[in-house]
Amino acid sequence: MDPENTLILTLDTGPVTIKLRPDLAPGHVERIKELTREGFYDGVVFHRVIDGFMAQGGDPTGTGTSGSDKPNLKAEFSREPHVRGVCSMARTSAPHSANSQFFICFDDATFLDGQYTVWGEVVEGMEAVDALPKGEPPRSPGKIVSARVAADVA
Numbered sequence: 001m002d003p004e005n006t007l008i009l010t011l012d013t014g015p016v017t018i019k020l021r022p023d024l025a026p027g028h029v030e031r032i033k034e035l036t037r038e039g040f041y042d043g044v045v046f047h048r049v050i051d052g053f054m055a056q057g058g059d060p061t062g063t064g065t066s067g068s069d070k071p072n073l074k075a076e077f078s079r080e081p082h083v084r085g086v087c088s089m090a091r092t093s094a095p096h097s098a099n100s101q102f103f104i105c106f107d108d109a110t111f112l113d114g115q116y117t118v119w120g121e122v123v124e125g126m127e128a129v130d131a132l133p134k135g136e137p138p139r140s141p142g143k144i145v146s147a148r149v150a151a152d153v154a
Contacts, residue, residue, distance in 0.1 A: 005029065006150035007036065007120065012143050014128030017150075018087055018120040025076035028089055028098065028119040033149050035068055035100055041147035047137045053109060055132050056090055057144060058101035062137070067099030073117075080118040082109040085129075087120035104129050 005020040022029040035041060046057040047064045059066045075095045082088060086105045089098035098117055106129070122129060132142035 003151035004149065007032065008148045008150055008153060010145045011128045011132070012145055013131035014125055016125035016128050017123050019123045020120045021118065024078045024080055025117045025119040027073055028076055028117050031070065031073055032119060036147045036149055037152065040068060040100065041144045043143060045141035045143040046132050047141060049132050049134045049138055049142070050136065051134045052107050054103040054105050055129055056101060056103040058090065062141065067101055070099065072096055073098045076117045077114050078118055079114065082112040082116070082118065084108065085122035085126055086118055087122065088112065089117045089119060091116065106130065
């Protein structure tokens with residue numbers, strides 16, 4: 001795997017390795033890497049975790065109503081299916097409103113295909129995602145202890 005396009009999330013439930021997909025969403029992958037390198041995701045919780053569907057995080061306030069101070073991204077929808085392990089950007093009802101929030105699919109969610117930007121896929125550690133506390137929001141939310149681009153890890 002290309003270290004520049006590999007994201008390592010250390011969750012409080014365990015490590016997760018994500019293969020980034022610049023072939024599908026170059027702008028979104030660039031944003032994820034930029035925020036990761038700024039330490040933006042460190043300590044951020046998964047504020048919406050729905051069993052059998054997905055785990056959503058990436059809001060620094062932990063409420064699901066906020067994002068980074070960077071401009072929203074232009075949608076990069078693809079035909080890539082939303083299946084178990086796929087990482088995709090969360091957004092409002094406006095197509096071009098993705099910013100920093102993302103979700104990881106627990107199971108097939110192909111009804112989302114073509115409407116949300118897929119930017120990666122979990123290649124190791126899906127059991128750590130499965131172990132995140134469930135809820136909207138969870139009573140005691142799981143969090144990203146640290147996020148790193150593999151190329152930056154010595």
